[in-house]
Amino acid sequence: MSEALADNNILSVEHLRMHFGGIKALNDVNLAVKRGSITALIGPNGAGKTTVFNCLTGFYKASGGNILLNTRRRTTNVIQVLGQKFQPDDWIKPAQLGKRIFYKMFGGTHLVNRAGLARTFQNIRLFREMSVIENLLVAQHMQTNRNLIAGVLNTPAYRRAENQALDRAFYWLEVVELVDCANRLAGEMSYGQQRRLEIARAMCTAPEMICLDEPAAGLNPVETRTLSKIIRFLRDHHDITVLLIEHDMGMVMEISDHIIVLDHGDVIAEGLPQAIQNDEKVIAAYLGADEDDEVSL
Numbered sequence: 100m101s102e103a104l105a106d107n108n109i110l111s112v113e114h115l116r117m118h119f120g121g122i123k124a125l126n127d128v129n130l131a132v133k134r135g136s137i138t139a140l141i142g143p144n145g146a147g148k149t150t151v152f153n154c155l156t157g158f159y160k161a162s163g164g165n166i167l168l169n170t171r172r173r174t175t176n177v178i179q180v181l182g183q184k185f186q187p188d189d190w191i192k193p194a195q196l197g198k199r200i201f202y203k204m205f206g207g208t209h210l211v212n213r214a215g216l217a218r219t220f221q222n223i224r225l226f227r228e229m230s231v232i233e234n235l236l237v238a239q240h241m242q243t244n245r246n247l248i249a250g251v252l253n254t255p256a257y258r259r260a261e262n263q264a265l266d267r268a269f270y271w272l273e274v275v276e277l278v279d280c281a282n283r284l285a286g287e288m289s290y291g292q293q294r295r296l297e298i299a300r301a302m303c304t305a306p307e308m309i310c311l312d313e314p315a316a317g318l319n320p321v322e323t324r325t326l327s328k329i330i331r332f333l334r335d336h337h338d339i340t341v342l343l344i345e346h347d348m349g350m351v352m353e354i355s356d357h358i359i360v361l362d363h364g365d366v367i368a369e370g371l372p373q374a375i376q377n378d379e380k381v382i383a384a385y386l387g388a389d390e391d392d393e394v395s396l
């Protein structure tokens with residue numbers, strides 16, 4: 100097992116690379132996230148933050164490196180479960196070949212979510228034509244008993260599973276302060292409400308870790324404070340590990356236990372908020388950022 104994972108880290112990323120043709124979005128990213136922490140991933144526009152999230156959650160297949168998740172009491176090799184290319188030595192290692200074939204056929208992002216990692220998106224991706232509650236029920240599809248025969252016969256086990264899904268949906272609606280909106284169409288809600296619904300939807304998949312991509316983008320100060328309260332609640336009352344990308348430095352400095360700074364596809368600093376605020380490399384990276392980058396440390 101990786102040394103980083105032995106150390107109560109829920110996530111360990113080693114030598115992660117992601118290239119798009121000639122563009123090196125991630126050069127050699129190494130980072131670890133402590134279980135039960137709120138960790139922020141910050142950096143100027145184009146630093147590679149969303150690319151890291153996309154690799155962690157399986158939306159991109161990394162060009163190289165390792166991503167290990169220590170969840171559900173086992174280690175999940177994210178790169179492996181997405182399905183990898185065959186290697187020459189597969190043909191002399193039948194077990195390795197078998198795994199490779201299995202994940203090529205049945206692997207994908209759903210296995211990353213099933214391992215306990217959920218996410219939200221920079222550009223909100225709700226089912227806009229569905230009601231709020233339907234969005235949350237769909238998210239539980241993998242956990243709920245959807246056996247066709249049980250459904251047709253409406254067995255007690257099936258009804259119990261349906262009720263549990265509803266209970267879970269209403270619980271998370273309460274946490275994100277959206278119970279009153281349960282029957283509204285998701286697409287008709289305000290931006291701030293949609294962002295909170297995305298968090299509730301991610302939580303309905305019962306993750307151990309959640310990746311939030313710019314959750315405060317477009318929110319007013321009151322909504323941002325509510326969001327900070329919700330993020331702390333996830334950590335304090337549900338032991339959820341939170342990894343967030345955020346440009347609102349006030350919020351980042353206030354709620355983060357640990358901050359990791361990316362620039363041009365490399366980690367240039369990490370540490371406590373206070374140390375990051377005074378780190379010369381970090382200040383230089385932000386001063387060199389585009390004028391339309393709104394970040395100030």
Ligand SMILES: Nc1ncnc2c1ncn2[C@@H]1O[C@H](COP(=O)(O)OP(=O)(O)OP(=O)(O)O)[C@@H](O)[C@H]1O
Binds near residue numbers: 119122142144148149
């Ligand atoms: N699908 C893609 N195809 C080609 N290039 C991409 C793709 N996704 C990201 N990139 C490039 O990778 C680099 C990092 O982008 P990324 O979106 O990860 O940055 P970011 O730090 O999240 O920026 P922002 O704060 O503006 O969201 C950029 O140069 C971007 O243009």
